[in-house]
Amino acid sequence: MYHIQTLNKISPYGLEKFDRSKYICGDDVQNPDAVLVRSASMHDMQLGDNLKAIARAGAGVNNIPIDRCSQQGIVVFNTPGANANAVKELVMCGLLMSARKVYPAMDWVQTIKGEGDAVPKLVEKGKAQFSGPELSGKKLGVIGLGAIGILVANFARHFGMQVYGYDPYMSVETAWKVSRDIKHAISLQEIYENCDFITLHVPLTPETKEMINSESIKMMKHGVRILNFARGELVSTKDIKDAIDEKQVRCYVTDFPSDELLGHPGVLAIPHLGASTPESEDNCAKMAAEELIDYLENGNITNSVNLPNVIINRNCKTRVTVIHKNIPQMITAIAGVFGDCGVNIENLTNKSKKEYAYTVVDTNGDASEDAISKLKAIDGVIRVNIYR
Ligand SMILES: NC(=O)C1=CN([C@@H]2O[C@H](COP(=O)(O)OP(=O)(O)OC[C@H]3O[C@@H](n4cnc5c(N)ncnc54)[C@H](O)[C@@H]3O)[C@@H](O)[C@H]2O)C=CC1
Numbered sequence: 001m002y003h004i005q006t007l008n009k010i011s012p013y014g015l016e017k018f019d020r021s022k023y024i025c026g027d028d029v030q031n032p033d034a035v036l037v038r039s040a041s042m043h044d045m046q047l048g049d050n051l052k053a054i055a056r057a058g059a060g061v062n063n064i065p066i067d068r069c070s071q072q073g074i075v076v077f078n079t080p081g082a083n084a085n086a087v088k089e090l091v092m093c094g095l096l097m098s099a100r101k102v103y104p105a106m107d108w109v110q111t112i113k114g115e116g117d118a119v120p121k122l123v124e125k126g127k128a129q130f131s132g133p134e135l136s137g138k139k140l141g142v143i144g145l146g147a148i149g150i151l152v153a154n155f156a157r158h159f160g161m162q163v164y165g166y167d168p169y170m171s172v173e174t175a176w177k178v179s180r181d182i183k184h185a186i187s188l189q190e191i192y193e194n195c196d197f198i199t200l201h202v203p204l205t206p207e208t209k210e211m212i213n214s215e216s217i218k219m220m221k222h223g224v225r226i227l228n229f230a231r232g233e234l235v236s237t238k239d240i241k242d243a244i245d246e247k248q249v250r251c252y253v254t255d256f257p258s259d260e261l262l263g264h265p266g267v268l269a270i271p272h273l274g275a276s277t278p279e280s281e282d283n284c285a286k287m288a289a290e291e292l293i294d295y296l297e298n299g300n301i302t303n304s305v306n307l308p309n310v311i312i313n314r315n316c317k318t319r320v321t322v323i324h325k326n327i328p329q330m331i332t333a334i335a336g337v338f339g340d341c342g343v344n345i346e347n348l349t350n351k352s353k354k355e356y357a358y359t360v361v362d363t364n365g366d367a368s369e370d371a372i373s374k375l376k377a378i379d380g381v382i383r384v385n386i387y388r
């Protein structure tokens, strides 16, 4: 039996992918083979020797200790694009709310309850304080043109916005999806200096941490509106609050509230709802479950953030997979063990990702305990798995 520990509420649509004759799933599972997680932080968790994989039902993996996982041979998966439409739709809502003061206006209108026939008159009198600009004709800067950023950029054109996109790491494949009338910004400065609205869609990395700070805000247009549906740590809390107080920033919409931000005028705080739709929760859970199943049962890797993607049909008696450091002589050493044990290799695949590599060996022979011990003893080998 495989044991899957869930760390958050995971859609049943995903959980039902696990065949109950082979899998035990639950939040109380001990010593799991794999973990299925959404936003729960795993940084302080012990990663047991039996743990082979972690699947993040979502995009951001900053809640997972990736380096520690790689060192222990634990494959970390995410579900690229599976929640992008949900986030895009809430970003559109955020754009409108940052401009049209709908939220404070709805709060205010409740205060005139009980005024009887005077309500319509009071509405007409009171509404002036809540007027806000249209999006049409305004400039929107999208930072990060991945699964979400592209959808946001392409959709905002339908509001009549002029869209600037910035992403120095964009692949050619991704570039094909960007609408032709989106202006390709060649620097962040170009976005900061030109845009009335700026929306962040980058992962949290050492490079992006607090990228919105007093220096970057200084370059922006007076009265800019900033949206953050990516991660709270991308924006310096102190600097954004100061900039709002100085009216340099008109509104900050964030899906990542903190105590310091809640209640601050000009901050629209949403409780991390970007991906909270049944459709996106189903998509993410299904994709994450399928990734785990194919890895645990076949050693195939799809959508890993720390190891290369390797998907090979299994039509041999035995598959041995080796997670190892991406250093010279590894393939020779691994193949040598099979040769020394008199086992013929039918198929050998090796792929690498940065400092780590993955070798899949298919054979019609058997992998003896002796062979497995010898593989594990090779300098640079981190983990060996056998699939029969
Ligand atoms: N609010 C929510 O519920 C959700 C938030 N997120 C957050 O949004 C982020 C983006 O999600 P996806 O679009 O699905 O990820 P993605 O991986 O498809 O796109 C991220 C893009 O950012 C670009 N990028 C990386 N570093 C950059 C930099 N320094 N400057 C400009 N571009 C840079 C990458 O090239 C990539 O195209 C996630 O990492 C996550 O933190 C994602 C899903 C739901």
Ligand SMILES: O=C(O)CCC(=O)C(=O)O
Pocket: 038, 039, 057, 058, 059, 060, 061, 083, 272, 275, 276
């Ligand atoms: O699972 C969630 O609700 C959060 C989604 C998210 O932040 C992500 O996918 O990066």
